[in-house]
Amino acid sequence: MKILVLNAGSSSIKYSLFAMSDQRTLLTGIIERIGESLALHRYRVTGNEAQIDESPINNHKLALQEIFSVLKASGASNNAELACIGHRVVHGGELFKQPVLINAQVTQQIASMIPLAPLHNPANLLGIQEALQQMGDIPQVAVFDTAFHHSLPNYAYRYGLPSSLYKEQGVRRYGFHGTSHNYVAKQAAQYLGKPLAELNLITLHLGNGASVTAIENGRSVDTSMGMTPLEGLMMGTRCGDIDPAIHFYLSRTLDMSMDDIENLLNKNSGCKGVCGENDMRSIHQMAEAGDENAQLALAMYAYRIKKYIGAYFAVLGHVDALVFTGGIGEHDVWLRQQCCAGLTAFGIQIDSDKNQNPTHPCGEISSSSATVKVLVTVTQEELEIAIQAEACLMGTNKTPF
Ligand SMILES: Nc1ncnc2c1ncn2[C@@H]1O[C@H](COP(=O)(O)OP(=O)(O)O)[C@@H](O)[C@H]1O
Ligand SMILES: CC(=O)OP(=O)(O)O
Numbered sequence: 001m002k003i004l005v006l007n008a009g010s011s012s013i014k015y016s017l018f019a020m021s022d023q024r025t026l027l028t029g030i031i032e033r034i035g036e037s038l039a040l041h042r043y044r045v046t047g048n049e050a051q052i053d054e055s056p057i058n059n060h061k062l063a064l065q066e067i068f069s070v071l072k073a074s075g076a077s078n079n080a081e082l083a084c085i086g087h088r089v090v091h092g093g094e095l096f097k098q099p100v101l102i103n104a105q106v107t108q109q110i111a112s113m114i115p116l117a118p119l120h121n122p123a124n125l126l127g128i129q130e131a132l133q134q135m136g137d138i139p140q141v142a143v144f145d146t147a148f149h150h151s152l153p154n155y156a157y158r159y160g161l162p163s164s165l166y167k168e169q170g171v172r173r174y175g176f177h178g179t180s181h182n183y184v185a186k187q188a189a190q191y192l193g194k195p196l197a198e199l200n201l202i203t204l205h206l207g208n209g210a211s212v213t214a215i216e217n218g219r220s221v222d223t224s225m226g227m228t229p230l231e232g233l234m235m236g237t238r239c240g241d242i243d244p245a246i247h248f249y250l251s252r253t254l255d256m257s258m259d260d261i262e263n264l265l266n267k268n269s270g271c272k273g274v275c276g277e278n279d280m281r282s283i284h285q286m287a288e289a290g291d292e293n294a295q296l297a298l299a300m301y302a303y304r305i306k307k308y309i310g311a312y313f314a315v316l317g318h319v320d321a322l323v324f325t326g327g328i329g330e331h332d333v334w335l336r337q338q339c340c341a342g343l344t345a346f347g348i349q350i351d352s353d354k355n356q357n358p359t360h361p362c363g364e365i366s367s368s369s370a371t372v373k374v375l376v377t378v379t380q381e382e383l384e385i386a387i388q389a390e391a392c393l394m395g396t397n398k399t400p401f
């Protein structure tokens with residue numbers, strides 16, 4: 001059985017084709033900068049050279065057409081062999097606690113959640129619609145970022161706002177990156193040789209978007225992102241936790257519209273707002289060259305993570321392991337050191353040699369005397385989506401959370 005996974009973001013689409021018998025990747029690619037003058041398409045058919053193509057791709061529809069033509073030309077699959085297409089859908093609200101086979105009603109329900117995820121759900125829906133046009137009646141499965149966090153207790157997911165806003169408008173914490181938190185938690189359990197249901201973990205997904213999750217006995221009990229992916233850690237371009245009164249202040253003193261503020265907080269804040277750059281590798285280069293704003297952005301980024309580690313220690317009482325993942329969590333040696341520094345009282349201590357070069361796909365970087373393991377795990381959101389889509393398709397899908 002082969003499964004194609006589409007992870008459509010606002011300006012990029014990642015895709016992977018898997019052979020499910022041994023979870024092998026047959027083809028994987030990403031189109032970035034969709035809508036800009038030159039989009040960048042990188043893909044690789046396993047066993048062949050990576051291909052890079054720069055050309056204008058004006059919209060998601062064209063990007064998807066390109067993906068399907070690569071898929072067909074690669075010979076990696078044809079329509080007959082493709083069992084289903086799995087989609088990452090960011091917001092599933094309270095409706096979707098597990099993956100679901102997509103039909104017209106599900107599509108409409110995902111659309112109804114656009115106000116809760118205006119930057120993500122429209123792109124996910126486009127992916128679904130285009131796949132339908134391109135591939136006809138091949139089954140499609142939606143796998144939700146929010147699903148893993150359905151186990152949050154009400155005192156963790158409710159905001160201190162009037163109950164009617166929760167009951168009538170759905171204003172609550174949902175949490176995101178659930179597929180990744182779930183995947184790396186399973187990897188950590190395997191590494192530690194214990195059932196996930198017996199483990200307390202703090203998982204840190206640090207990519208362009210970033211979130212931390214407190215996992216108690218294998219279930220998510222708190223997470224840093226909120227009603228939308230804007231809350232929590234400071235991110236590449238998103239502000240994370242801020243005083244909500246800043247909104248009124250910006251509106252009254254700078255006459256900013258709601259759209260201006262939304263754009264500012266999502267796209268021009270976080271590291272980009274502080275130092276003008278959102279890519280962590282570039283921020284390090286700037287900091288090393290003496291740029292004080294870049295140095296400040298790094299210090300703020302690490303400090304926010306450390307505060308959440310402390311908070312989730314208090315939530316969990318006992319922690320078996322911290323798990324770093326995402327492009328930054330997997331690669332940024334300095335950052336891992338920085339956000340664990342000074343936490344020996346919690347049992348956290350990093351071995352700086354191991355931290356330089358953690359083993360893949362799951363490496364331990366804590367010192368041998370530490371009571372809390374610190375792990376670096378490569379996340380595979382697309383593979384996890386394929387695994388969950390297969391279970392959904394085969395009807396073996398049980399509510400896992
Ligand atoms: N070697 C590295 N050191 C520090 N940061 C890195 C490194 N490699 C990638 N990153 C950072 O990872 C981030 C992207 O993470 P990724 O998980 O790929 O993003 P996405 O959320 O889009 O999946 C970028 O900020 C990038 O700079
Ligand atoms: C939900 C979210 O923040 O996703 P991403 O990190 O892909 O932007």
Ligand SMILES: [Mg+2]
Pocket residue numbers: 207326327381
């Ligand atoms: Mg990622």
